[in-house]
Amino acid sequence: MAPTLNIEQLNSNPSPQRIIIVGGGIVGAALAFHLSKAKSDYHIILVDKSLENLLGSTGHAPGFVGQLNESPVLTRLAKDTVQDYLSIPGGFETVGGLELSSTPSGLENLQRRQETARGFSLPAELLTPEAAASLAPDFIDAKSVRYCVHFPTDGTANAGIITSYYVDQARTRGVDFLEETVTGFATNRDDGISNIATIKTTRGDINTEGSTVILATGIWTSSLIGNDNSLVTQFPIPIVPVAHPYTFTSPRPRRVGTSYPFVRWLDHHVYARDHGDRDGLGTYDHPPMQLDPTGSAIGAWPSSFNQVLSDASSNLRNGTEFQVQGQSTHLGEPWVADKPFNGIFSVTPDNLPFAGRVPDVANLWLAAAIWVTTAAGTAKLLAREILGDSEHSTTPEDKALLDALNPARFQGIDADLLVRQSLSKYNDIYNRET
Structure with a gap:
């Protein structure tokens, strides 16, 4: 997609009714779409380093949307997200999700999750191993599992299609798109409160005086606002990029019949x-690895991931069909699609995103560390809060969600401790220890 304006054009027309979204992945695109749906005088601009390619985590997300989470906040946002995705042609397929275990503690966990799901009006059914295997026979060996829960309304999201839909719809509603690489921010202070005065890019500065700035910058957020040379906020924003291996089988004919559910071996x-x-x-069955992402969300391949994938694939009936030798990608080399890769994504100390206004920077909002699972729900929540008029005002439930996602919630906690807590959450993503 071609940009619709450049920095010179943007700076020549300053406006207090301007909202600048930095980051064009699924979160930034969803924000542009939902903000543009409002009947308002806001001029919305989305800035991204590449308007043609998804260079962040959106571009390689596995796409599973499991709505039930140990966090009620994430469950609510995921349910809202699914409702949004279902309205997008080709965006979401309701294939269902299966969770499997073979241990007594795993049974207790699955039974608890089934009951919790019912409390959120999410259907969940305990299945026999044979019934579960019949839903995904190439994946599941009924003899190797003992307990199974099926979540029939979960599914898989095509993040690329969804993002393109949001972008196209936003563009038809007057959202402008600017292709620039953002490198940092300059602030000024007025009556003791900071403001983002300038967005710095590789090709010049964007004047943001009077504008609302929203960072939907995913794995790059902390490096953009928290480095020692240009500390934007005094609040710690622990968004920690981590490595994650993903692999594929070789191409095969498409299966006939009902699509397989997404399967998780807890x-x-x-x-x-x-x-x-x-x-x-x-x-996720490996020690967490903190990374420093550069141009894209595909990291170099650690040799240890070959054994990690080999061990992981042994849990599937067709495990021998998966590639386990990763790409020895070096900086500047292209990523080869459909081969094992190291996909970088973000973790936080409490596994929750950051969504809301940064208290000590009057015009700065965050929408970061957000997965595809909750992208649309979080974008809609923020759009209601930012617009703040009677038609789009937030409800008490919205305010409770925003309190949980508050960018200032880790105030006063040591930065190194927050990083360690974030990394520890990597192995808890499937609640294996509960």
Whole structure:
């Protein structure tokens, strides 16, 4: 997609009714779309380093949307997200999700999750191993699992299609798009409160005086606002980029009949899905690795991931069909699609996103560390809060969600401790220890 304006044009027409979204992945695109739906005088601009390619986590997300989470906040946002995705042609397929275990503690966990799901009006059914295997026979060996829960309204999201839809719809509603690489921010102070005065890019500065700035910058957020040379906020924003291996089978004919559900082996921290012409597999069963992302969300391949994938694939009936030798990608080399890769995403100390206004920077909002699972729900929540008129005003439930996602919630906690807490959450994503 071609940009609709440049920095010179943007700076020549300053306006207090301007909202600048930095980051054009699924979160930034959803924000542009939902803000543009309002009947308002806001001029909305989305800035991204590449308007043609999704260079962040959106571009390689496995796409599973499991609505039930140990956090009620994430469950609510995921349910809202699914309702949004279902309205997008080709955006969401309700294939269902299966969670498997073979241990007594795993049974207790699955039974508890089934009951919790009912409290959120999400259907969930305990299945026999044979019934679960019949839903995904190439993945599941009924003899190797003992307990299964099926979540029939979960599904898989095509993040690329969804993002393109949001962008196209936003563009028809007058949202402008600017292709620039953002490198940082300059602030000024007025009556003791900071403001983002300038967005710095590789090709010049964007004047943001009087504008609302929203960072939907994912894995790059902390490096943009928290480095020692240009500390934007005094509040710690612990968004920690981590490594994550994902792999595929070789191409195969598409399966006939009902699509396979997304499958998660909770005891082993492994998940798998049907991508149509091949299968995909990922695992969290390895020590967390903090990374420093550069141009894209594809990191160099650690050699240890070869064994990690080999161990993970042994849990699937068709495990021998998965590629386990990763790409020895070096900086500047292209990523080869449909081969094992190291996909970088963000973790936080409490596994919750950051969404809301930064208290000590009057015109700065965050929408970061947000997965595809909750992207649309979080974008709609923020749009209601930012617009703040009677038609789009937030409800008490919205305010409770925003309190939980408050960018200032880690005030006063040591930065190193927050990083350690974030990394520890990597292995808890599937609640294996609960």
